Structure formats: C-alpha cells, structure tokens
Amino acid sequence: MADFKELYDLDPYRKEFDAAVVSCTEHHGTYEVILDQTAFYPEGGGQPADHGTLNNVNVLDVHEKAQGIIHTCDAPLTPGEKVHGTIDWDRRFDFMQNHSGEHIVSGLIHKMTGFDNVGFHMGEVIQIDFSGPLTEDQMREIEIQANRIVMRNEPVKALFPSSEELETIDFRSKKELSGIVRLIEIEDADLCACCGTHVRNTGEIGLIKLLSMQKHKKGVRIEMLSGMRAFRYVQKAMSENHKVSVALSAKELETSDAVNALLKTSELKDVRIREVSESLLKYRLNEYESGQKLIIDFEDDLDRNVLRRHGNDLAEKAETAAVISGDETKWNYFIISKTVNLKDKAKLINEALNGRGGGSAEMIQGSFAGEKEKIETELKRILG
Numbered sequence: 001m002a003d004f005k006e007l008y009d010l011d012p013y014r015k016e017f018d019a020a021v022v023s024c025t026e027h028h029g030t031y032e033v034i035l036d037q038t039a040f041y042p043e044g045g046g047q048p049a050d051h052g053t054l055n056n057v058n059v060l061d062v063h064e065k066a067q068g069i070i071h072t073c074d075a076p077l078t079p080g081e082k083v084h085g086t087i088d089w090d091r092r093f094d095f096m097q098n099h100s101g102e103h104i105v106s107g108l109i110h111k112m113t114g115f116d117n118v119g120f121h122m123g124e125v126i127q128i129d130f131s132g133p134l135t136e137d138q139m140r141e142i143e144i145q146a147n148r149i150v151m152r153n154e155p156v157k158a159l160f161p162s163s164e165e166l167e168t169i170d171f172r173s174k175k176e177l178s179g180i181v182r183l184i185e186i187e188d189a190d191l192c193a194c195c196g197t198h199v200r201n202t203g204e205i206g207l208i209k210l211l212s213m214q215k216h217k218k219g220v221r222i223e224m225l226s227g228m229r230a231f232r233y234v235q236k237a238m239s240e241n242h243k244v245s246v247a248l249s250a251k252e253l254e255t256s257d258a259v260n261a262l263l264k265t266s267e268l269k270d271v272r273i274r275e276v277s278e279s280l281l282k283y284r285l286n287e288y289e290s291g292q293k294l295i296i297d298f299e300d301d302l303d304r305n306v307l308r309r310h311g312n313d314l315a316e317k318a319e320t321a322a323v324i325s326g327d328e329t330k331w332n333y334f335i336i337s338k339t340v341n342l343k344d345k346a347k348l349i350n351e352a353l354n355g356r357g358g359g360s361a362e363m364i365q366g367s368f369a370g371e372k373e374k375i376e377t378e379l380k381r382i383l384g
C-alpha cells in the first residue's frame, strides 16, 4: 500500500473521486471494501467517518485498520472494478466546520488557562473536556475571542515540521506522536497536532456558539456548536424566545424580567389559594358532629403541613381521625388517635393498601394507593 493516496488529506474539499476496488469481503451482511485511493475520511481523532456512495453502493462507515481504509458498504463491489466515489458533502462540511471551531476554542482555552483538551466527542453537539475548571466569565470571553478569529478569516494552515523542529515547537497534542506529524495552525488561536479535516479559512466556520459548561472529573465539559448547526440552534432558541415574548407581551430582550414577574405573581397566588383553602377546611369542620369514634375525610391535593393541621383539627371531633389527600394512584395520609395504638396499625394499613409510612402510637403518616371505597372499608376494619 506504499502508493495509497488519502485524498481527504491532500484536499479536504475533494467531493468526488475515481478509484479501483482492491478487495471486497462480506462481513455480517455488509461488505468491507478497500480501494487504491479514497477521499472518504475514516473515523478518527474525534471526527466521525464520512458517508456517501461508491457507484450505486452506499458507504455506511469508514475505518482505518492495519490492512488499510475499510469502506463498509451495503452491497458488494468486484475487485478490479473502477468506481466513482461521492462524499456526502453536507455531512462532511458540517464536521469540518465543527472540528475547526473546536480547534479554536480548545486552543484559546489552552492559551488563557494552560488547561488541556482531554476528551473530544462529536455527537449531536460537540463535547470537549478540559483538565481544569473555567469560570462563566472566562467561557463568555473565549466565545467572543473565538468568533473574532472567525471574522478575521484566518487561514487554517497544515505544517509538516521535521522531528528536530518539532522538539522546539510548543503545540497541543492529544496523544504520543510518531512518524510524520501534521500540525494545524490558526494564528493567535491554536497550534495542534491533528489528522482530521478542516476548513481552509476560519470565516467558513460562520459562527461558534458555546452552549453549556458542567463540572467533569477535575475540570469541565463544554458543549458547543459551530457552522450551520450553531446557526440553527440560535434560530430555534430565538423562535422559542419569540413565543415567550408574544405570550407575555414582553420585548424580546426582556423576556426573563417578564418571566420572573409572572413567577412572583404565581407564588403570591399560591399563598392566597393556600390561605383560602385552609379557611374553607376550618369552616367545614362545623359539618362534623363532636364525639365521633372515627372520621375519615378525603381532600383534594393538600400539602403535608395542611394535611397534618386538618387532621389535628378533626381529632377534636373524634377519637380517631384520618385525612387522606391525593388521587387513586397515590394518596397521602395522616391519622391521629386518642384510643387506638396506631404504631401497631400502621403495618396493617400499609399491607392492605400497598402503602408505606409509620409514626408513633398517637399519630402516623405516609402514602397508599387504591379506590376511595376500598380505603374506607379497610380503614374502618383496621381502626374501627
């Protein structure tokens, strides 16, 4: 394979090429094809493989193995056959934009903090892991600097230094290097050993957007997008913000103020609703005659504190009072008694009604499930 040509390396903008089939081997229903040259980029360095076609055969995956670059195809090709290869260019160019954007961001973070890119994954979003933590302010600053590099339309250069030169250059690298090293240089942003595909000039990246930063091991994981994917993300985010702005009659750049005002109003309403429902509960206490043996009361959606208070109020009208709130899938219960040892009964109640909970001899609380009638029957049987 001495004269094998990796066309994606010589010209990452090559979308079509001609080649001869060297071999084709069936493997679990797919066909592993080796060509005498290829423009298909094999998965590597965090960049996914190219897709496309060889004649009318689909290329599903591309990997570099000891025997050469393997094109995994959905139909067989004949050794010796001439093929015309076409790269799925939208997919590849998206990877070139996102990969080049990642160089700029990783390079700038390295310059600013000295931290290294220790993990890189291109999925739906691009994830990069750094060896140390960054602040939100640093992240915003990196995003601004990265987009300035894009707007300056810097050339993305490939350098092939000799091993002697290499020892004198300070560059980023993700692994131990051997053989000829290709350095990717973007002035004022990055110098990094890399075998992936890149855009010619940073202007082609279009936009770099950092989406999020989370703690990861001893450093952080940053999610980012570049190119058309970043643009679509911003478009979607703006469309969501526009809907919020219309719904709240707020200016598009003042939606968070409007949402906070709405939340505050909603909290006040919650407080008011709680007050009203509690006074209603107090009023309804009059419906119960005093001196009863057992009161079982079902209520809609009381929070645990109100449930407890209402139970204590009902206990003045009965020897034993049970307040149950929720719906058939889950009821919260509070039971209080002057005559029954509830500690002994909690287990029976939980068993009968698929529940959990407990407490003291005088008071138990927890949750169970079931229809109202069944709960009433079981509680009368156990507590009556």
Ligand SMILES: [Zn+2]
Binding pocket: 099, 103, 184, 194, 195, 196, 197, 198
């Ligand atoms: Zn690269």
